[in-house]
Amino acid sequence: MAKLKAGMIGGGGDGAFFGRVHERACSIDGTRELVAGALRSSPASSLAAAETWGIQGYETYQDMIDAWKSGDLELDYAIITTPNHAHFAPAKACVEAGLPVLCEKPMTFTLEESEELAALVKEKNVPFVLAHTYTGHPMMMHARELVQTGKIGEVRKVVAWYTQGWLATALEGEDQQQAAWRTDPSRTGISNCGGDIGTHAFVAATWVSGLALKRVSARLNSFVKGRTLDDDFNVTAEMENGATALITATQIAVGYRNDNGFRIHGTEGSIEWRQEQAERLDVRTGEHDEIYWLGANFSFFSESVASYQRVPAGHHEDFFEALGNLHGTLERQIRRSRGEDAPAPFPHPSVDEGVAGMRFVKAAVESSKQDAAWVSM
Numbered sequence: 001m002a003k004l005k006a007g008m009i010g011g012g013g014d015g016a017f018f019g020r021v022h023e024r025a026c027s028i029d030g031t032r033e034l035v036a037g038a039l040r041s042s043p044a045s046s047l048a049a050a051e052t053w054g055i056q057g058y059e060t061y062q063d064m065i066d067a068w069k070s071g072d073l074e075l076d077y078a079i080i081t082t083p084n085h086a087h088f089a090p091a092k093a094c095v096e097a098g099l100p101v102l103c104e105k106p107m108t109f110t111l112e113e114s115e116e117l118a119a120l121v122k123e124k125n126v127p128f129v130l131a132h133t134y135t136g137h138p139m140m141m142h143a144r145e146l147v148q149t150g151k152i153g154e155v156r157k158v159v160a161w162y163t164q165g166w167l168a169t170a171l172e173g174e175d176q177q178q179a180a181w182r183t184d185p186s187r188t189g190i191s192n193c194g195g196d197i198g199t200h201a202f203v204a205a206t207w208v209s210g211l212a213l214k215r216v217s218a219r220l221n222s223f224v225k226g227r228t229l230d231d232d233f234n235v236t237a238e239m240e241n242g243a244t245a246l247i248t249a250t251q252i253a254v255g256y257r258n259d260n261g262f263r264i265h266g267t268e269g270s271i272e273w274r275q276e277q278a279e280r281l282d283v284r285t286g287e288h289d290e291i292y293w294l295g296a297n298f299s300f301f302s303e304s305v306a307s308y309q310r311v312p313a314g315h316h317e318d319f320f321e322a323l324g325n326l327h328g329t330l331e332r333q334i335r336r337s338r339g340e341d342a343p344a345p346f347p348h349p350s351v352d353e354g355v356a357g358m359r360f361v362k363a364a365v366e367s368s369k370q371d372a373a374w375v376s377m
Contacts, residue, residue, distance in 0.1 A: 039057070091117055114359075193229070
């Protein structure tokens with residue numbers, strides 16, 4: 001079976017983080033490899049970065065797409081790792097050309113762009129995965145299956161969070177690249193904290209439970225002096241079945257790193273998972289607790305989850321493996337679309353979740369501006 005070949009758009013700048021993460025995640029299973037890229041917005045810098053990475057470089061993403069279309073470059077999918085404002089144009093260009101996409105979240109800069117992109121993906125029937133990294137953790141996938149097959153009964157309440165402390169001071173004023181673009185409305189959009197990590201909490205609440213939100217009441221705060229966008233994000237929501245969801249995110253919690261997780265309470269039990277302890281999943285039934293541990297040798301996993309695991313219990317599979325699983329889902333979609341023999345892909349987030357996430361952030365911003373008034377989704 002030939003390796004799939006990927007081209008990356010963005011991710012090669014000085015101080016960039018996620019480009020190299022995707023490079024490693026792409027190759028983790030030995031069935032995919034990064035071969036080309038338009039890694040920076042400056043043509044000269046893009047070529048220089050590609051040379052440093054040891055891949056075929058292109059001045060622009062359109063040049064890379066054109067090379068693929070003309071047969072001068074072999075590609076199977078594109079990875080988009082640009083800042084938020086630069087997701088839509090390359091994603092649209094790839095989909096229009098028929099090139100599958102793995103796109104970082106949030107999916108686009110605006111809700112309108114998300115809706116247009118989602119319609120185009122469905123029209124062209126092009127494989128597309130939204131890189132909500134944590135949904136690639138097998139225990140988060142297992143939690144989704146348990147909840148949606150009735151393990152804890154009917155969902156009554158969902159609590160999802162993402163707590164960080166790295167923006168508790170004005171890092172953007174110290175020329176810190178990651179802080180600078182995230183707190184800049186022209187590059188990140190209408191919300192910093194909500195768009196960056198609140199969307200992770202939103203996906204945990206909705207993707208795992210299988211329930212959409214009906215309306216939200218939100219309060220967004222900008223605690224650091226001089227910061228335009230929110231660094232603290234708090235939402236109460238009503239879910240489609242009448243359940244309550246509490247979805248919170250913050251970047252000003254001193255001492256916290258990436259405390260992402262969820263608790264879901266149902267009529268017959270509760271389930272809890274934390275990203276910083278990703279190998280463990282707790283299910284509480286009232287009389288006793290069930291603790292599930294990650295391990296490719298454990299029989300309680302369904303094949304849809306087990307087929308994404310790599311090592312026996314007691315060996316850690318974590319961040320890179322989780323993102324690698326999203327690359328794996330796109331690979332499965334691509335291979336099956338070609339008639340190749342590949343396992344069924346897990347239903348990881350795609351364009352529908354991308355649109356819902358953008359709609360959620362927009363509704364939260366509107367609610368906060370109206371003193372936490374209820375806003376319909």
